[in-house]
Amino acid sequence: MTEMPQPPAAQPAAPLSDSDARLYVTLAHVGNILFPGLAPLIMWLIGKDKSSFVNTEGKEALNFGILLVIAYIAGIILTVILIGILVILAAWIMSIIFGIQGAMKSNKGESYRYPFSLRLIK
Numbered sequence: 001m002t003e004m005p006q007p008p009a010a011q012p013a014a015p016l017s018d019s020d021a022r023l024y025v026t027l028a029h030v031g032n033i034l035f036p037g038l039a040p041l042i043m044w045l046i047g048k049d050k051s052s053f054v055n056t057e058g059k060e061a062l063n064f065g066i067l068l069v070i071a072y073i074a075g076i077i078l079t080v081i082l083i084g085i086l087v088i089l090a091a092w093i094m095s096i097i098f099g100i101q102g103a104m105k106s107n108k109g110e111s112y113r114y115p116f117s118l119r120l121i122k
Helices: 018-034 037-046 052-081 084-107
Strands: none
Touching: 018 037, 018 052, 018 084, 037 052, 052 084
């Protein structure tokens, strides 16, 4: 009997350079300003297997992005009683301030922890 050729084994992902890892994480933090939850999810999924820095910091940005999405949804629902506009404005301001702070720290290769965040992705 002839043996069936085996498909090649999956190769592990090539590790990211330090500058690439910092870029991925910086984009994840800044991405929360315009695309909360989505931008950090994409950056984390692309780089989590290639860099431990992207894995930990991407999860941090993703957790904050999930919190922002929840805040925006709550704000939209609460616009019926007019307080929702304040909730949306507060979430937007937090995304700008904390996103820029996270991007600046990550660009230096330092870890950043958001003051307000849900730790859903561990």
